[in-house]
Amino acid sequence: MYPIELRKITKSFKNASGNGELLILDSIDLCPQVGKSTAIIGKSGTGKSTLLQIAGGLDAPTSGSVFCNGTDLGTLSDSKKSLIRNRNMGFVFQNNMLLEDFTALENVMIPAMIAGKGKKECRDRALELLEKLGLTDRLDHLPGQLSGGERQRVAICRALMNSPEIIFADEPTGSLDEENAREVENMLFDIVSSEKKTLLLVTHNIDFANRCDMVYRLSNRKLTLEKG
Ligand SMILES: Nc1ncnc2c1ncn2[C@@H]1O[C@H](COP(=O)(O)OP(=O)(O)O)[C@@H](O)[C@H]1O
Ligand SMILES: [Mg+2]
Numbered sequence: 311m312y313p314i315e316l317r318k319i320t321k322s323f324k325n326a327s328g329n330g331e332l333l334i335l336d337s338i339d340l341c342p343q344v345g346k347s348t349a350i351i352g353k354s355g356t357g358k359s360t361l362l363q364i365a366g367g368l369d370a371p372t373s374g375s376v377f378c379n380g381t382d383l384g385t386l387s388d389s390k391k392s393l394i395r396n397r398n399m400g401f402v403f404q405n406n407m408l409l410e411d412f413t414a415l416e417n418v419m420i421p422a423m424i425a426g427k428g429k430k431e432c433r434d435r436a437l438e439l440l441e442k443l444g445l446t447d448r449l450d451h452l453p454g455q456l457s458g459g460e461r462q463r464v465a466i467c468r469a470l471m472n473s474p475e476i477i478f479a480d481e482p483t484g485s486l487d488e489e490n491a492r493e494v495e496n497m498l499f500d501i502v503s504s505e506k507k508t509l510l511l512v513t514h515n516i517d518f519a520n521r522c523d524m525v526y527r528l529s530n531r532k533l534t535l536e537k538g
Contacts, residue, residue, distance in 0.1 A: 311380045313398065313476040313508050314365055316340040319374035321360055334360055336531035337374070342476070342524075347502050347509040349519035351536075352528035358512040359480050361528065365510060366399055366478045367391045396425055400469030402498075404481035406461045408453040414440065414464045415449040421471040432471075439467040443497060459490030466497060476508040477501070483518060495521065 321335040334357040342348040350358050363369040365376060367383045376383045378394055386394070395401075408417045418436040423429070440446060443463040453461055462482060469477055479498065483491035495518055502509045511522060519525050524538030 312341050312377070313344065313379060314340075314342055314510065315377040316361075316365055317375045317377070319361070319364060319371045319376070321357065321364060321369075321372050333531060335364075335371075338531075338533050340365070340526070340533060342508050342510045344475070344508050345502070345506040346524060347499065347511060347522040348524045348526070348538075349511045349513055349522040350526050350528055350533070351513060351516065351519045354514070356528045357531070358528055362478050362480050362510065362512050366401060367395055368401075396421060397472055398474050398476065400472075400474040400477040402462070402465050402469050402477065402479040402482045404484040406453070406465040408461060408464060408468070410453050413450045413452060414445060414456065414460075417453070417464055418467040418471055421468060425472055435471060436467065439470055440464070443467055457490070458486050459493060462486060462490070462494050463497065466494070466501075470501065473505075474507075476510065479509065479511045481513055482511070483513070483515065491515070491518070 317339055319335055319338040322331040322333045324331055338361065350361065352358050360369065364371050367376065370384065378398060383391055383394070415436055418440060419432040422432040422435060440449060443466060445460065445463055445467070448456060448460055456464065482498065483494050486494060498509060499521060501507055513519050520537065525536045526533045527536050
């Protein structure tokens with residue numbers, strides 16, 4: 311069993327007029343290896359984010375199945391899917407999606423609070439992660455008071471809060487300068503190797519992708535293996 315397995319995933323979107331369909335993904339199979347990093351590269355608009363959203367159960371495929379440890383996400387209610395996302399998956403997005411009215415510490419604590427853990431346990435775990443990612447002196451900062459790299463590191467802490475087995479990252483360094491981008495890359499790879507996490511990453515940065523164990527290219531609605 312695998313944390314995520316995509317089988318024959320097809321996705322099409324309706325045109326704005328509603329009378330035509332645009333095929334974005336055509337019968338895609340993908341099974342990221344446990345303890346490894348897998349990158350998906352491809353031109354803008356090819357469907358990388360769509361594929362990642364489907365893999366993470368945030369969007370439904372038009373046909374095909376996504377299995378999480380053998381369970382077909384398509385057979386689950388929205389609340390069961392949310393539960394699996396909260397327990398088994400961590401998400402890091404390009405624009406970090408932190409809650410602006412909450413401090414760095416609070417943002418990181420939220421997934422564990424949702425999971426019903428006690429406040430002290432949440433706080434201790436969040437402090438441990440924030441320390442690991444070098445943010446101990448930024449605990450009470452609001453996202454607006456942090457640099458882009460710091461916000462992204464907070465987002466990584468939040469993604470790791472419930473110790474998910476798989477981490478999805480969509481252009482996690484897309485809005486960062488080179489130095490911050492490198493730092494965020496290093497942190498993600500460090501977590502994958504030290505904690506045996508599975509990383510599924512979308513990036514248009516070839517150097518970042520090439521640091522991953524496996525690299526797939528998405529083009530013409532299909533995935534092809536380029537490395538690994
Ligand atoms: N909700 C939607 N409705 C219609 N078309 C969409 C929707 N989301 C994405 N698309 C289209 O699907 C294609 C792939 O989008 P996306 O997955 O964001 O690409 P990428 O991440 O590779 O840049 C684009 O042409 C986009 O316009
Ligand atoms: Mg995208």
